[in-house]
Amino acid sequence: MSLRGFSTINYWADDVAAASAWYTEVLGVEPYFQRSGPDGTPAYAEFRIGDNEAELGLVSRAYAPPGLPDQPGGALMYWHVDDLQGTVARLLDLGATEYQPVTERGHDFVTAAVVDPFGNVLGVMYNPHYVEQFGAAAGAE
The missing domain is CATH 3.30.720.120 (Signal recognition particle alu RNA binding heterodimer, srp9/1)
Incomplete structure (x- = not known):
């Protein structure tokens, strides 16, 4: 496997x-x-x-599995973003709430997470390894 x-x-x-x-x-x-x-x-x-x-x-x-918690938590999956601060600010402006503040992890890895208006944790991350694989998005700083 x-x-x-x-x-x-x-x-x-x-x-x-x-x-x-x-x-x-x-x-x-x-x-x-x-x-x-x-x-x-x-x-x-x-x-x-x-x-x-x-x-x-x-x-x-x-359709959720039985026993699904009604509070955010569990595994945290991060989506790479080129502009972490801007992305977090926009998510908060659109009604998300902070779950994990912007956190420097070392070696240019930075994470944050919000709870969407529907109770799901949405993780975002600046990941230099991702940028090495795919490059920065057009127009990214």
């Missing part, structure tokens, strides 16, 4: 339509795939983002 790379991360939401609208604003793209539940309400929305077109899925909390 070998872990070959990040494939999909799912965030839970009581209101998938509202979560989809919020992430559309954050990401600057609309979901490429959406599905409704049996009652016709939005149940899933999926975005492909980043250099590897990683999948970010928004799933109705109605």
